[in-house]
Amino acid sequence: MRKISQGLSHFLLNATNTEQFVKTAQFYKALGFQEILGQNDNAITSEKVWLKLHAEESSLTSDVTIKLVIDTSAVQREQPPQDVDWALHTSGMVLTVTDIDTIKGQLKEQGVLFQDQSSTSANDRIQLIELYALDPLNNMIVFANKPAFPSLLDKHDILSQGAPTAVKAASQPSPKRKKIAVLTSGGDAPGMNPAVRAVVRYGISKGCEVFAVYEGYQGLVDGGERIRKMDWKSVRGWLAVGGTTIGTARCMPFKKREGRLQAAQNLVSNGIDSLIVCGGDGSLTGADVFRSEWPGLINELKESGRITAEQANTYQHLTIVGLVGSIDNDMSSTDITIGAVTSLHRICESVDSIGTTALSHSRAFVVEVMGRHCGWLALMAGIATGADFVFIPERPPTSDDWESVMCSVAQRHRQLGKRKTVIIVAEGAIDRSLKPIKAEYIKDILSDRLGLDTRVTTLGHTQRGGSPAAFDRILATIQGVEAVEAVLRSTPDTPSPLIGMSNNHVTTGPLMKAVELTHDVAKAISEKDFARAMELRDPQFSEEFDAYSASTILDDHSMILPEHQQMRLAVIHVGAPAGGMNAATRTAVRYGLNRGHTMLGIYNGFPGLVRGSVEEMSWIKVDGWTSRGGSELGTNRAVPGESVDMGMVAYQLQQNNIQGLMIIGGFEAFTALRNLEEARDKYPSLCIPICHLPATVSNNVPGTDYSLGSDTSLNAITDACDSILQSARSSRRRVFVVEVQGGRSGYLAVEAGIATGANTIYIPEEGLSLARLQSDVRHLMALYLDDDADRSEGRIVLRNETVSKTYTTDVISSILKDEGHALFDSRTAVLGHLQQGNTPSPMDRIRATRLAMRCVCFLEKHALAVLDNAYRNGTPIPVELTKDVESAAVIGLSGNQVTHRSVPSLLPVTDLKNRKPKDAWWYEHRPLVDLLSGRGLFTKQAQELLSE
CATH class of the missing domain: 3.40.50.450 (Rossmann fold)
Structure with missing residues (x-):
C-alpha cells in the first residue's frame, strides 16, 4: 500500500493480479465503500476503480477514498503472524469510527481475522476503540475512535490532538512539530499567492507550523517581524490576488556569507529548518547554496555564541523545496511555471485590443513582450492572437536577410485581404549572428519598405499584473501541496527538490539539475546551437512553433x-x-x-x-x-x-x-x-x-485529457465566482450556491472549486444526500462561529447541474439558510451559458x-x-x-x-x-477543495452548539 498525499487525497492500493483486485474491491464494498467513477451495474470490470466511503452513510466521522489498481510489479505484503501484537505494525490505514460493533459484524461476516484491543478508561466513562484487521492485500486497517479532525481554525495548539487527517498512517508521532517557512523571491508572478495559501493551509493540516517570510530573502536576513507565523485565516482571499502579498525584494546582503549567516540565525531562533522558495532560477539557486552552506553556518553561529549548542544540535540540516514562479516559463524540467499562463492572458488581451485599432486604421503594430532568454510568451501569444510574425531567442530567423522574409510574409497577407499586421517580438529576440532584434528597428523596416503606418507597443509590467487565471490558481495550489509533502519526506541526504509539471502530473526532481538545464539554454543560444536550445524547452514547444509556422508563415x-x-x-x-x-x-x-x-x-x-x-x-x-x-x-x-x-x-x-x-x-x-x-x-x-x-x-470526451473550451469555461466560472464572492464578502454572512455546467462530469466543479476556493462541491461522481447537506451546514456554522463578529466572510458552494434532481440549486440554498440558525444567509447563482465564455x-x-x-x-x-x-x-x-x-x-x-x-x-x-x-484524471484533485476550505475542522464553540 502506498500513501498519496497523506490526509489529503486517497489511498492507492496495488493488486498484483485480477483475483486480488476483485477480492479487495469486494472487501471494501462490504465495509460500505461505493464505486464512484462510472463502473456499470456496480461490477468490477476494469483494472482501476475508485471507492469512496461517505461518513454520513457509515460509522465513520469523515469520508475515505481509495484508488485500487492492478500493478503486476507491486510487491505483495506478507501477512503478520496472528500471535504477534498487530498494534506494533509500522503503518496502516486509520479509520475513525463511532460504532465498533457494526464494524466487528461486517468483518466476521467476511471471515476476516482481526485483533480487538479496545479498552475502557479507569472511570468506565470512555471506551477507547482500537481494532486491527487485514484487507486481502494484507494492508493493515485500524478502526479507532480517537479524534481525527481537531480544529484547524482554533487558535489553540492542535499538536496534542494528533495530526488532523481523515485518513492517516498509523506511525509514531514526531517528537516535535515541523516548522516550515515560505518565501517568494525574484520577479513577482500571478499565482504566487495561491501557492503560499496552499503551503500555509496544507502545512497546518499536516500538524506543522508555517511561517511566511516577508520581502523575500531580505526578510530572511532582517528577521523580526518579517518572519511571521501564519494561521488558517492569514491567507483568506489570496486566491484571486495577483503578485505576492508577502512581497519580494532584491537582497544584496544574502549574496554574501554574512547575510546568509544572519538568515540562518533568524531561522534557528524561530525553530525553522525547512524553507519553501517560490521564484525563478536565480532565487532557487540561492536557496540551494544556502542549504549547502548550512552546516558550516550553524557551526559558526555556535562557536560565536549566537546560538546555543542545543540549537546547533537540533537544527543540523536545512530542507529546501523549490516552486517555480516565473512568467517567462523558462525553467527546464517542467512543462509550465506558475504565472506564465496568466501573463499570456494579459498579453493576448492587449494584442486583441490592439488588433481592433490596427484593423480600423489598416495599421501595423510591433508588440514587445517579456522573455530575455525564453520565447515562450512571444510564441504562444503569436499562436493565440494570429500574429503575422514572431521573433524568439531560441529560433532566430533562418535567413540572414530576415527583414525581407518578414516583409514578404506581411505583404502576402495584405494582398490576400488582411487589413492589419501584428508582429510579436520577445525582448531577448536575436538573429542568427546573435544581434538583438528590437521593436523599433522592425517598425522602421515595415514603414520604410512597405509603407505601413506602424506603431510600437511595449507591454512591460502589465504582463505581470492582474488576478491569476484559473490555470495558475490550480497549478500553484497542487504544487504548493506537493511542496509540503516534499518537505515532510525529505531527508538530509535528499537533494533539494523542485516541484514541476510533466505530462499533466506534478513532478519532483533535483532542483539544481533543473537550474543547470535552464542555464544550458542560454549557453546553447550564445553558442548558436539553436537546435539544442529548442530541445531543452518543454516537449511541445518545438511542435507548437512548427504548427504556428505551418499555419501562418509558410503560405508561400x-x-x-x-x-x-x-x-x-x-x-x-x-x-x-x-x-x-x-x-x-x-x-x-x-x-x-x-x-x-x-x-x-x-x-x-x-x-x-x-x-x-x-x-x-x-x-x-x-x-x-x-x-x-x-x-x-x-x-x-x-x-x-x-x-x-x-x-x-x-x-x-x-x-x-x-x-x-x-x-x-x-x-x-x-x-x-x-x-x-x-x-x-x-x-x-x-x-x-x-x-x-x-x-x-464539460471536458467529457474520451481519448483526451482536455477538450477545447474547458479552459475558457473555467476562467469564465472563476471570474464570475470572484464577483460573487465580492458580493458575498460585502454582505458579510452570506453563502452563494453556484450552479455550474458539466453534464454528468464533475470536471468543471472540481477544478473551479480549487480555483475559486469553494467551500465544497457537489458532483455526479459522488451524488448528494440529505446527510451530506446536514454535514455541510455544520461545517458552515463552524466557520461562521469562528469568524470575527465584524469580519465575517462570504463563501460559495459549487453544484454541478446534474448532481441531483431532488436537491436543486434553490433547494440547497433554502436548506443551508434554514438550517444555519441565522448564522448566515444564502443566495443562488446559476451561471448558465456565460460559462461558454466570450473570448x-x-x-x-x-x-x-x-x-x-x-x-x-x-x-x-x-x-x-x-x-x-x-x-x-x-x-x-x-x-x-x-x-x-x-x-x-x-x-x-x-x-x-x-x-x-x-x-x-x-x-x-x-x-x-x-x-x-470511465476514468477521470482530475478526480485526484477533488479532496483539495474540502481540505483547503477547512471542511470537517470544527471549533470548540461549534462543537458545543451542535451538541446542544
Missing part, C-alpha cells in the same frame, strides 16, 4: 503536396459551442490550404450538411477567427443515424466529393464519429478518414492550433496511399478511400502528447450512459 507554396495528393477536406462543428472551435477551424483551413487541399466549411452541423450548406473556405475567410468565441460555422446537437438521416449524410459527402472529415465538438461529435464508423459497410462514401477534435466545456482563453487557442494541424495530418495519412496508388495506375480516385478502423479516431491530448485513439479502442473506457470517460 513551400509546403504544397503534389497535385494528385491534394484532397477535399471538410470541417464541421457538432454539439454545444465551445471556445477554441473557431481557432481550430482557422488553423485547419490555413494549414490545409498551405498543403494544397481544398478546404470546405459545413454550416450548422449535420442538418446543414444534409441541406447542402457547404462552402469552400479561403485564407481570408477565417482571418480573425482565433479570438472569436462560439462557432462561426454554426453548431447543433443533431447526430447522424439518430436525429439526422445517415443516407442523406452519405449522399452529401459523395455529392461534394469530401475525402476527409474533421468533426469539432463534444460528446455528440464522438457519437457522430462512432455512428459514421459503424455505417461504413452500408455507405461507401463514409469510407474516408474521419477525425474528431474534442471541443466541449477563448489563450490555452484553448494554443491547443486548438496544435490539434487542428494534427487532424489535417491524420486525414492525409489515411488517404494518401490510395491516392498514390490511383495516380500510379492512372485510375480514377475511388469513393472508398479507407475502411481501416484506425482511420476514424479522436485526436486528443494525453499529458503533453497528441494521441490518435480509434473508436473501438475508446468504447471500453467510455461510459456511454453518462456520456463521459
Whole structure:
C-alpha cells in the first residue's frame, strides 16, 4: 500500500493480479465503500476503480477514498503472524469510527481475522476503540475512535490532538512539530499567492507550523517581524490576488556569507529548518547554496555564541523545496511555471485590443513582450492572437536577410485581404549572428519598405499584473501541496527538490539539475546551437512553433503536396459551442490550404450538411477567427443515424466529393464519429478518414485529457465566482450556491472549486444526500462561529447541474439558510451559458492550433496511399478511400502528447450512459477543495452548539 498525499487525497492500493483486485474491491464494498467513477451495474470490470466511503452513510466521522489498481510489479505484503501484537505494525490505514460493533459484524461476516484491543478508561466513562484487521492485500486497517479532525481554525495548539487527517498512517508521532517557512523571491508572478495559501493551509493540516517570510530573502536576513507565523485565516482571499502579498525584494546582503549567516540565525531562533522558495532560477539557486552552506553556518553561529549548542544540535540540516514562479516559463524540467499562463492572458488581451485599432486604421503594430532568454510568451501569444510574425531567442530567423522574409510574409497577407499586421517580438529576440532584434528597428523596416503606418507597443509590467487565471490558481495550489509533502519526506541526504509539471502530473526532481538545464539554454543560444536550445524547452514547444509556422508563415507554396495528393477536406462543428472551435477551424483551413487541399466549411452541423450548406473556405475567410468565441460555422446537437438521416449524410459527402472529415465538438461529435464508423459497410462514401477534435466545456470526451473550451469555461466560472464572492464578502454572512455546467462530469466543479476556493462541491461522481447537506451546514456554522463578529466572510458552494434532481440549486440554498440558525444567509447563482465564455482563453487557442494541424495530418495519412496508388495506375480516385478502423479516431491530448485513439479502442473506457470517460484524471484533485476550505475542522464553540 502506498500513501498519496497523506490526509489529503486517497489511498492507492496495488493488486498484483485480477483475483486480488476483485477480492479487495469486494472487501471494501462490504465495509460500505461505493464505486464512484462510472463502473456499470456496480461490477468490477476494469483494472482501476475508485471507492469512496461517505461518513454520513457509515460509522465513520469523515469520508475515505481509495484508488485500487492492478500493478503486476507491486510487491505483495506478507501477512503478520496472528500471535504477534498487530498494534506494533509500522503503518496502516486509520479509520475513525463511532460504532465498533457494526464494524466487528461486517468483518466476521467476511471471515476476516482481526485483533480487538479496545479498552475502557479507569472511570468506565470512555471506551477507547482500537481494532486491527487485514484487507486481502494484507494492508493493515485500524478502526479507532480517537479524534481525527481537531480544529484547524482554533487558535489553540492542535499538536496534542494528533495530526488532523481523515485518513492517516498509523506511525509514531514526531517528537516535535515541523516548522516550515515560505518565501517568494525574484520577479513577482500571478499565482504566487495561491501557492503560499496552499503551503500555509496544507502545512497546518499536516500538524506543522508555517511561517511566511516577508520581502523575500531580505526578510530572511532582517528577521523580526518579517518572519511571521501564519494561521488558517492569514491567507483568506489570496486566491484571486495577483503578485505576492508577502512581497519580494532584491537582497544584496544574502549574496554574501554574512547575510546568509544572519538568515540562518533568524531561522534557528524561530525553530525553522525547512524553507519553501517560490521564484525563478536565480532565487532557487540561492536557496540551494544556502542549504549547502548550512552546516558550516550553524557551526559558526555556535562557536560565536549566537546560538546555543542545543540549537546547533537540533537544527543540523536545512530542507529546501523549490516552486517555480516565473512568467517567462523558462525553467527546464517542467512543462509550465506558475504565472506564465496568466501573463499570456494579459498579453493576448492587449494584442486583441490592439488588433481592433490596427484593423480600423489598416495599421501595423510591433508588440514587445517579456522573455530575455525564453520565447515562450512571444510564441504562444503569436499562436493565440494570429500574429503575422514572431521573433524568439531560441529560433532566430533562418535567413540572414530576415527583414525581407518578414516583409514578404506581411505583404502576402495584405494582398490576400488582411487589413492589419501584428508582429510579436520577445525582448531577448536575436538573429542568427546573435544581434538583438528590437521593436523599433522592425517598425522602421515595415514603414520604410512597405509603407505601413506602424506603431510600437511595449507591454512591460502589465504582463505581470492582474488576478491569476484559473490555470495558475490550480497549478500553484497542487504544487504548493506537493511542496509540503516534499518537505515532510525529505531527508538530509535528499537533494533539494523542485516541484514541476510533466505530462499533466506534478513532478519532483533535483532542483539544481533543473537550474543547470535552464542555464544550458542560454549557453546553447550564445553558442548558436539553436537546435539544442529548442530541445531543452518543454516537449511541445518545438511542435507548437512548427504548427504556428505551418499555419501562418509558410503560405508561400513551400509546403504544397503534389497535385494528385491534394484532397477535399471538410470541417464541421457538432454539439454545444465551445471556445477554441473557431481557432481550430482557422488553423485547419490555413494549414490545409498551405498543403494544397481544398478546404470546405459545413454550416450548422449535420442538418446543414444534409441541406447542402457547404462552402469552400479561403485564407481570408477565417482571418480573425482565433479570438472569436462560439462557432462561426454554426453548431447543433443533431447526430447522424439518430436525429439526422445517415443516407442523406452519405449522399452529401459523395455529392461534394469530401475525402476527409474533421468533426469539432463534444460528446455528440464522438457519437457522430462512432455512428459514421459503424455505417461504413452500408455507405461507401463514409469510407474516408474521419477525425474528431474534442471541443466541449464539460471536458467529457474520451481519448483526451482536455477538450477545447474547458479552459475558457473555467476562467469564465472563476471570474464570475470572484464577483460573487465580492458580493458575498460585502454582505458579510452570506453563502452563494453556484450552479455550474458539466453534464454528468464533475470536471468543471472540481477544478473551479480549487480555483475559486469553494467551500465544497457537489458532483455526479459522488451524488448528494440529505446527510451530506446536514454535514455541510455544520461545517458552515463552524466557520461562521469562528469568524470575527465584524469580519465575517462570504463563501460559495459549487453544484454541478446534474448532481441531483431532488436537491436543486434553490433547494440547497433554502436548506443551508434554514438550517444555519441565522448564522448566515444564502443566495443562488446559476451561471448558465456565460460559462461558454466570450473570448477563448489563450490555452484553448494554443491547443486548438496544435490539434487542428494534427487532424489535417491524420486525414492525409489515411488517404494518401490510395491516392498514390490511383495516380500510379492512372485510375480514377475511388469513393472508398479507407475502411481501416484506425482511420476514424479522436485526436486528443494525453499529458503533453497528441494521441490518435480509434473508436473501438475508446468504447471500453467510455461510459456511454453518462456520456463521459470511465476514468477521470482530475478526480485526484477533488479532496483539495474540502481540505483547503477547512471542511470537517470544527471549533470548540461549534462543537458545543451542535451538541446542544
